[in-house]
Amino acid sequence: MTATPLHQKLQPEFYLLVFLVSIGFFMQGLDTTIINTALPAMATSLQEHPLRMHGVVISYVLSVAACIPLSGWLADRFGVRNTFFAAIVIFTLASLGCALSNDFNLLIAFRVLQGIGGALLLPVGRLAMLRIIPREQFLSAMSLMSLAGLMGPLMGPTLGGWLVEYASWHWIFLINLPIGLLGMFVTFKAMPNTTEPSVKKFDLSGFILLVIAMVGMALGIENIASREVSRSFSLGLFITGFIAALIYAYHAHTHQNALFRSKLFRNRIYAIGILGNFFARFGSNAIPFILPLMLQVAFQMEPFMTGIMLTPMVLGSLFSKPIIRPMISKVGYRRLLLINTFLVGACIASFALTTADTPTWLRAVHFFVFGTLNSLQFVAMNTLTLKDLPQQDASSGNSFLSMIMMLSMSIGIALAGTLLNVFTNHLGEAQITQAFHYTLICLGLINIITAIIFYQIPKNQEI
Structure with missing residues (x-):
């Protein structure tokens, strides 16, 4: 047989x-x-x-x-x-x-x-x-x-x-x-x-708490520098979202039917991975939003050329796919994420060195390097987060990770937009290029600071 x-x-x-x-x-x-x-x-x-x-x-x-x-x-x-x-x-x-x-x-x-x-x-x-x-x-x-x-x-x-x-x-x-x-x-x-013969009751109260938490925090950050929305209202939104998140944490611990049970976070590697994914994606996820704006609004580049300039970023992501596994095997998750988190942050901040006169070939290489580093970061973070979860928690853990990834993207873009508006209001429209540069430096520094989270990974974490 x-x-x-x-x-x-x-x-x-x-x-x-x-x-x-x-x-x-x-x-x-x-x-x-x-x-x-x-x-x-x-x-x-x-x-x-x-x-x-x-x-x-x-x-x-x-x-x-x-x-x-x-x-x-x-x-x-x-x-x-x-x-x-x-x-x-x-x-x-x-x-x-x-x-x-x-x-x-x-x-x-x-x-x-x-x-x-x-x-x-x-x-x-x-x-x-x-x-x-x-x-x-x-x-x-x-x-x-x-x-x-x-x-x-x-x-x-x-x-x-x-x-x-x-x-x-x-x-x-x-x-x-x-x-x-x-x-x-x-x-x-x-x-x-195909359906399931028995479906547990949906955790509606937990779902509502999660929605309030995500919407409140993201919109609070997005509108904090807006002239149309008062600062006190924006802070109220953020605080409401944060309180809803705390209430959900208690709900997840006590409710038998919670969407995401608190026991997920007893797994130390999973908890570190979720925190790392949440904070390390702020700058990375804001880049595809902020760079096209900078190229068109500050550097007066045409939309089609802007799109072409972003293609090396995707090609860098493709280039990283075959090398990520050998790199993790060689240096381990901890060292790779510590070094790569710093490099991604430095690369984001280095976009502040570009101007309208930057040669096209140099800009393309810059985008390619960022795409490669960013993809290495995402794959390493995701595999670290899920690799030690027991089978019975795999589905729930993966769904929570997916939700955190999208929430981090929305907060990252909101943060980038807020920083950009703050610097533009302070410097004036005539200094729009400088406002973009300061925003990129801030996003890069946030990413570098995130390395503190990955420092908590045990030193023996290999593939």
């Missing part, structure tokens, strides 16, 4: 399912990056200041973070096909709403709706593959799907810049319509509606 190979080639009957999940992954990856090069053009069209456009990004990312805890329960309760289909419908209709918006607040509302759909696409699609595809073929399926995840960010900045320059910013949302319609059609062909 021959043993079944641990990793088998994906069988043809599952190709359509993997293609379907890849559509969702591609749409989410594309939408996260395509908008960054379009923000100045959108600001002009909507009669808003470009430095206040971070709300368009934050509203999407924050709604994704808030709805991630819902994804698994909805799939168990209503079935993976029904939930995935609803996610594509919501995402596609919200994309149409974004394209038709002629008002900033209306655009924000549709971005929130789009984020709700985006929050369900990848987790539910991955869950469907896990339930339907035999375990020995799952790695092959995930490898194929990951290609779509790479294509979205790779195409996003350049495609966004090209659409803005040669069509209009509305097309960065309209491009989702044919992809979404294809996904709707394929869903009923490729995905069975």
